[in-house]
Amino acid sequence: MTSTLKILPCLLLAATAAPVMAANTGAGPAYPSFGFTQEMSGVTDNGDIAVDLSTAGLGEIRIGAFKGEIMIDPNSTGAATDTGMGYKYPINRNVAVYGKLYLNTGGATSVTNITFGGTYTGNSGDLTYNANAEAFSNAGGTSFNLKGAGFYKLKTNKLGGKMSVGAEIDMTLSPSPTTTDLYFGLRWQPKAKLIVDAGLATSTAGTTTFATPAFVRLNLGL
Numbered sequence: 001m002t003s004t005l006k007i008l009p010c011l012l013l014a015a016t017a018a019p020v021m022a023a024n025t026g027a028g029p030a031y032p033s034f035g036f037t038q039e040m041s042g043v044t045d046n047g048d049i050a051v052d053l054s055t056a057g058l059g060e061i062r063i064g065a066f067k068g069e070i071m072i073d074p075n076s077t078g079a080a081t082d083t084g085m086g087y088k089y090p091i092n093r094n095v096a097v098y099g100k101l102y103l104n105t106g107g108a109t110s111v112t113n114i115t116f117g118g119t120y121t122g123n124s125g126d127l128t129y130n131a132n133a134e135a136f137s138n139a140g141g142t143s144f145n146l147k148g149a150g151f152y153k154l155k156t157n158k159l160g161g162k163m164s165v166g167a168e169i170d171m172t173l174s175p176s177p178t179t180t181d182l183y184f185g186l187r188w189q190p191k192a193k194l195i196v197d198a199g200l201a202t203s204t205a206g207t208t209t210f211a212t213p214a215f216v217r218l219n220l221g222l
Contacts, residue, residue, distance in 0.1 A: 041121035043069035126153040161190035193221025
């Protein structure tokens, strides 16, 4: 747990070594706002709205506002998940911090879920990489997750747009026992405001699944 607590301050300290990112200018973010399952340093452009659509229905909504990004999960149910309403602030083009709150005082039991996280995104040639540390607290206690991702840009002249192959790891470091989830898939961006994620394999809760697709997400900008 001690090593995990040191990760978030390190993400903030990394900001001092990177150039300051101007507020959303309409030119689009330097990096994506999200990976398959983790946060990245980009934010939705000021005044724009991006929504997740899938066979499960409406997913997270992201709104570019207040020099950052408002995050809303309309499917929050008070379960032990890091959903709710939140805000992400880009310290610079590489580093962002965010927080989420789910609060429900109705019914027989009150629910309060709090999430705090930081993310660092960079690139080397055609490779975009990401580190995302997150703490989540609810009535059951506090958990700490360390996530990492890599997305490699593919040559797709015939398909149009941008395509990359990506892999992500999500390690729950505490409470014990530690767990590790893996995700592998493709990301296609045929237009600036349209992202299609299609998973090829997942490994969660000790079960590995290969499928076409293993998971799907359509993110549409408005």
